[in-house]
Amino acid sequence: MIIAVTGTPGVGKTTVSKLLSKRLGYEYVGVKEFAVERDIGEKVGDEIEIDIDELAEKMVEEFKGKNVVIDGHLSHFVPSDLVVVLRVHPRLVAERLKDRGYSRKKLAENVEAELIDVILVEALEENERVIEVDTTGKTPEEVVDEIIGLIERGVKKRVGIVDWSEAYDEVLPYLNLGGE
Ligand SMILES: Nc1ncnc2c1ncn2[C@@H]1O[C@H](COP(=O)(O)OP(=O)(O)OP(=O)(O)O)[C@@H](O)[C@H]1O
Numbered sequence: 719m720i721i722a723v724t725g726t727p728g729v730g731k732t733t734v735s736k737l738l739s740k741r742l743g744y745e746y747v748g749v750k751e752f753a754v755e756r757d758i759g760e761k762v763g764d765e766i767e768i769d770i771d772e773l774a775e776k777m778v779e780e781f782k783g784k785n786v787v788i789d790g791h792l793s794h795f796v797p798s799d800l801v802v803v804l805r806v807h808p809r810l811v812a813e814r815l816k817d818r819g820y821s822r823k824k825l826a827e828n829v830e831a832e833l834i835d836v837i838l839v840e841a842l843e844e845n846e847r848v849i850e851v852d853t854t855g856k857t858p859e860e861v862v863d864e865i866i867g868l869i870e871r872g873v874k875k876r877v878g879i880v881d882w883s884e885a886y887d888e889v890l891p892y893l894n895l896g897g898e
């Protein structure tokens with residue numbers, strides 16, 4: 719089975735994906751590393767812009783019939799058996815990305831994306847089987863237990879479990895209202 723773990727930057731994808739793959743005995747694959755190793759995408763400044771169609775094609779080719787956990791905020795564009803969308807309170811996105819030294823603009827973009835469910839909506843447009851997990855106040859182990867529990871119960875879809883509208887005022891100082 720191919721499991722895609724996606725979500726806003728800083729939500730905890732890499733932490734959870736590594737643990738989940740270990741617990742299930744699956745291979746762990748990071749989208750960025752995969753793309754760099756195979757020369758998919760272009761370097762734009764110090765980031766790489768990944769060609770999503772090429773990524774999906776190459777991953778399907780390599781992982782068909784295998785058990786893998788794919789980690790990355792583009793993983794929901796890769797055909798998979800299950801998409802796990804990790805969520806976290808937007809305040810924590812802000813705090814984590816601030817600690818990483820992200821620019822105000824990138825901070826604002828990502829806090830806003832979490833606030834208005836950008837990745838969830840994209841994932842639902844691309845996939846049938848989408849499971850959303852709120853990681854707020856949970857340990858990575860608890861998050862992985864929840865994911866495995868949902869898989870074992872055969873849950874096909876579980877979305878709409880968070881509503882960050884109440885968080886708006888709190889994260890307002892991080893937002894870049896009005897653009898540039
Ligand atoms: N319940 C949790 N699940 C996952 N990570 C958590 C959790 N609680 C706290 N964290 C912390 O949040 C941070 C998340 O970082 P991580 O690199 O896993 O995020 P990411 O989504 O992979 O980010 P990026 O999109 O930049 O790759 C880590 O410092 C991790 O220890």
Ligand SMILES: [Mg+2]
Binds near residue numbers: 731732733
């Ligand atoms: Mg990561």
